[in-house]
Amino acid sequence: MPEQVNPPSLPLTWRPVRARYVAYGFAALIVVGAIVMALLISEPFKLPDKIMIVAFGCAVAWVLHRLGRVRVEADEEGITLVNALRTHRYTWPEVLDVTLLEGDPWPKIDFSDGMTVGAMGIQGSEKARARRATAELESLIRAKGEASE
Template sequence: MSTPPVEFPVTWAPRRTRVVLLPVCAVLVVLFVVLAMLLPANWQLNDRIMMIASGVLFACVGLMLARPRVTADAEGVTVVNFVRSRRLAWAEIVRVNFRQGDPWATLDLADGTSLAAVGIQSGVGKAQAIADARALRDLVEHHTQV
């Protein structure tokens, strides 16, 4: 069996989403800090602190939305979704699915469950998402046959 022409590690992530969200998060924090400083004098310190905390909270949500990715290496696949991350050995992955209308790829696992792979999503462009899902599928098929 030949090795697929891939140099590990391979990472699939919605890069455009990150390019937009990361600067927006920084702007949110700066904006809320400036707003907290420009509040009228009758606003107390705790009001200003809560204004800054709100900006940080919104930025954290943006960072959470920018987090998803799927990384494959010689030992397996790491799926990082919005909140959780999971490491899978190649043998644990039975199939990669990306059906018409699905927002992201899903991995069928050997234990009968499935795992969303949000790093491969149609939001980046349907053709790109399909190509990414096929590349991961090819890697899964290669490593489970070896």
């Protein structure tokens, strides 16, 4: 159960810290490594092969960018969940609850249409930070939404 906190002021964005450093750090390392490999690789590799090596490195970096950009944004109208594959926008009355159980990778947000969506922008691996963000989000749901007390 998240701690009870007062609703924070809006707009507010929650982002993971360590996951962003890891994702963007590895993305840069892979692109630089692909460029170095393309420059140093010897025959029988030709220019098209070298271009494909760099293109593959860029494709991997793009996937890592998708993982590094995750966030949860709250404003006066509702919340936006930017996950790795999709972005979801919900108004406050649609949001019912948020739960983060011990060991979960991220909180799950329940909605009035029966859907449950993971909020990848709050990483469960950042223990205290994740609990605090979940508690803040829950207080916003209680204050702005139509969730039951």
